[in-house]
Amino acid sequence: MATPSDIEQLYDDHAQALFAFLLNFTRNEADTRDLLQEVFMKIARGPTLLSGVREPRGFLLRLAYNLAVDFTRRRSARQKYTEALAAEPLEIFAPTDNPDVASFRSALAVALGELGPEQRAVVHLKLWEGLTFNEIAEWLDIPLNTAASRYRYGVDKLRARLRPLYDEIQ
Amino acid sequence: MKKPDDFEQQAQKHAFRQCPVAWRDEILSAVREVRPEMSQTRAGVLPGGNQSEFLVWLRLWMWPSPAAWGGLAAIWLVLVALGNTPPGGTKAAAGDRSDSGTQIAVGWQERTRFLSELIPDQPRELTPSSLSPRSQHPSQDHPA
Numbered sequence: 001m002a003t004p005s006d007i008e009q010l011y012d013d014h015a016q017a018l019f020a021f022l023l024n025f026t027r028n029e030a031d032t033r034d035l036l037q038e039v040f041m042k043i044a045r046g047p048t049l050l051s052g053v054r055e056p057r058g059f060l061l062r063l064a065y066n067l068a069v070d071f072t073r074r075r076s077a078r079q080k081y082t083e084a085l086a087a088e089p090l091e092i093f094a095p096t097d098n099p100d101v102a103s104f105r106s107a108l109a110v111a112l113g114e115l116g117p118e119q120r121a122v123v124h125l126k127l128w129e130g131l132t133f134n135e136i137a138e139w140l141d142i143p144l145n146t147a148a149s150r151y152r153y154g155v156d157k158l159r160a161r162l163r164p165l166y167d168e169i170q
Numbered sequence: 171m172k173k174p175d176d177f178e179q180q181a182q183k184h185a186f187r188q189c190p191v192a193w194r195d196e197i198l199s200a201v202r203e204v205r206p207e208m209s210q211t212r213a214g215v216l217p218g219g220n221q222s223e224f225l226v227w228l229r230l231w232m233w234p235s236p237a238a239w240g241g242l243a244a245i246w247l248v249l250v251a252l253g254n255t256p257p258g259g260t261k262a263a264a265g266d267r268s269d270s271g272t273q274i275a276v277g278w279q280e281r282t283r284f285l286s287e288l289i290p291d292q293p294r295e296l297t298p299s300s301l302s303p304r305s306q307h308p309s310q311d312h313p314a
Contacts, residue, residue, distance in 0.1 A: 012194075015193075015197075016186075019186070020189075023186065024186070033190075036197060037196075037201075041204060043201075044204040091187065093185065094187050108181060127178060128186065159177045162177075
């Protein structure tokens, strides 16, 4: 039973993964900042939350996901916030000097924005966190088949959208 | 499990932006306001880390809204308590129930006495005539 030594250590170990996940989910840097802080505030307010947690990364990603879903639902009630932000170009990937790679990253960011937030979350966890469908289903509290189908349809959309660019840089 | 295809492998190679460095101090400062003792526990275990497995399980089970679940449980307990309270909820009501219990006991005693009068304690001695068919001793069954 691994217990993280403290919140600073937790931040150093997991903030980057949480940042990428939240940025991809919210498509907004300010919201990502607020949600990332909220994750660690939750842990600070309830330090025993992590007692008995074997996978702090999974627990934190799940916490971040739930906070992000609540956040976007609150926003969506007032306006079509998520869709509007997703349509905006956002540099979510690391900058690069290679123009082909930069072009692909930019297109990938836009294509990810065209997915629904929950579909995007599954695609992110599978591709960039390397999770299995079982882990995704457990962490996002969704059925296994839902996790698999969200991923399959999401990747199919990305592939179709990026095929021309992808063929170029191969 | 299906292996990732070329496209998936290609996409995985693209790293996300780095989390802004300045956020670390900002966020941890905000966290310190909630938990001032945090900076002293750097090498230690988080407070409460030795809680029983049951409490840990309970907390995880109730997550993310322990207050809501706790409130629901409290309401349920109140309803159960109200359901078990006697009508009126007073000693008088309890006394009434006691009186009705006494009446039932007296009634039961009267019924027992009545039955004992109808049924003699000693069973009737069986005689040969009593073993014969009733049609053969009409004088007993049809007294004048």
